[in-house]
Amino acid sequence: MPDDNVPGRARVVDTPELAAYYGALAQHEAGALWTVANDIEPWEPKPHAIPMLWRYEVLRPLVLQSLELVRPEDAGRRVVMLLNPRRRNVSAAVGWLYSGLQVMKPGEAASAHRHMASALRFIIEGSGAYTIVDGERLTLGANDFVITPNGTWHEHGNDGGTSPCIWQDGLDIPLINALEANFYEVHPDLHQRVGRPINASHLSYGNVALKPLEPDWRKPYSPLLKFGWDNTYDALRRHAAATTGSPFDGVAMEYVNPLTGGPVMPTLGAQMQLLRAGEHTCAHRHTGNVLYHVAKGAGHSVIGGQRFDWKEHDIFCVPSWTWHEHANALSSDDACLFSFNDFPVMRSLALYREEAYMPNDGHQIS
Template sequence: MAKPESKIIPADQGETPGNRQRVSLREAFHERIHANHMHGLWELASQMTRHPRPKMIPYMWRWSVLESIIKESGEAVPVGDERRALQLFNPGLGGRWATTNNLIAAVQVLLPGEVARAHRHTPTAIRFIIEGTGAYTAVDGERVYMAPGDLILTPSWSWHDHGNETGETVVWMDGLDIPLIQSLEAMFFQFYTAPQVPASRPPNASKQLHGHAHLSPTWVKEKPQSSPLLLYSWDQTREALSALRENDGSPFDGVALEYRHPQTGGPVMPTMACWVQLLRPGQQTKAHRHTGSAVYNVVHGTGSTIIDGQRFNWSKGDIIAIPPWALHEHLNASSTEDAVLFSIQDTPVLEALGLYYEKALEEKDGHQEVTSVFAAT
């Protein structure tokens, strides 16, 4: 006859008066500290993870979907006090106003003849122009005219409005640090007293003053935290990419360039970095991870980005969100044409706090195994 298995009863679960008393005492204690808005560290220890475990997920918004919704928004939503900007909410963040933990991306459209009312806010903002030429963003009274591929800055607390005096519809990607500012409880917002701020400087004045590589005006002593150069034109960006195209570049990012503050050499914004990177035909980068998050916009080409084993196949106009500490690598699928990606990143925040870490994938020659392929809903 088989011997019955012995059953071990935990010390606090046995059916004895003493154990029942201990359980009752523990429950009463926890109820009391919770009622007084306290928690024991022993209840929170699981939140001290061995590595980052972001709530946001990798995600991609396809241009084909964005474009159709943009066209529909032009008819369905008038430009009033607020912009006609489609905010890209990350599905992993539970309805939070955020594309990544620290950044929000949006796609904004301005129809011919429209003006988006002047306002200012503490979040910093960038505009990366996708389609259309000749519209403008006016920043503190300086009109900055747009062309596809241009990067336009709106520093924190700068008055800004948008206008389109052309016959073309203009579309751009917005990037702001709103989630970070909300986390810090530092949000301020204000409308200007009129629809537009009066012109106080010539159009593109900041480019005339600060847009000369390695040469700065000696009479300008102020060095603001955000770049005083408001327009980084695509012509200059394309020229720089072309000049460096044959360099090896980064094994993880290809020929990657960062837009820089012309006076300090630092990032264009204290909370946001902007990059542009070129992948040569057939190039596949190696995988790495870092504590910063990023949002990519495909400027040109076709290819894929593998994020934690999931393949995201992209083409021009697609927007991709990469979480902190997610392994990622890029591939240019074309054998004849370059691929170009623009991105916003929260790297400056982490670097300023001493929290930026980066690690390469050492296994499998630096490449991930693809376990799934992203399919947009």
């Protein structure tokens, strides 16, 4: 990175006169740009968060412990948040992305609410999980991905067998708060009436390249709410048969709004990527923050020069403009990484940029 002691950067030396001047400015809710210019105009993005990995084997007992400590009717939701050490102040795991692990006992049902923030869930374990979104009940199993978009009434429950359900929540709450646009409502009846067939959106919109003639969907998010694991894994393997994949991401697919081909929600994107047996990708970096969830297999990622070993259900983050590469540890089976990100924000605001890592054949030294 260039030095700041060059023409075009601020290089003013402090003097008593300037100190007095700064005091006068401060009295009038003003300041001198050159005192902060180099800080607020960095040569390249300075992510707030640090690379992190949360081990599921560590978090799981803590998550289950909450079952005994708080009741849903008091806690609202029983969630262990993932907190990046540099983002604790905004309750974020990375960038402006919130995430947590939620748990529900069999028979429990949370009350319905809605908010301007967008939300998604990735199911980890337990059977019987369901979500109701705008009157449609969605049944969920392991590695299923479901969205509860901005403004939709939604509620979660577990009416399955004998074990608790655990899933990962992902939301843009920190971003929406930062943008001062969050609204929250509790459903007047606390619970919705289910007014459509179970998995109705999945039946109508979860088909290959076919859309219902009616009705005309005008909302700014996907009408398809649930993206099942079987379909997703099958799609990755099919696509793998037709592509060499990306040097940086392996065989990667984006979950999309089937009516637009765009992201599933206006502020949150989601992907699933498959690393072939033995695959080790090259490093690159981009604007935008990503939170990964290991859906299948084991391996490691090098993020900002630091190695993180991962296995199923571990969660790790890649902050904005940070070099990263992924490796599948197995030579005999593929590995799958689910991830969600703020790329739709980056793209809508013309802020997306990416760069390949060139030294050392594209691999960081870790």
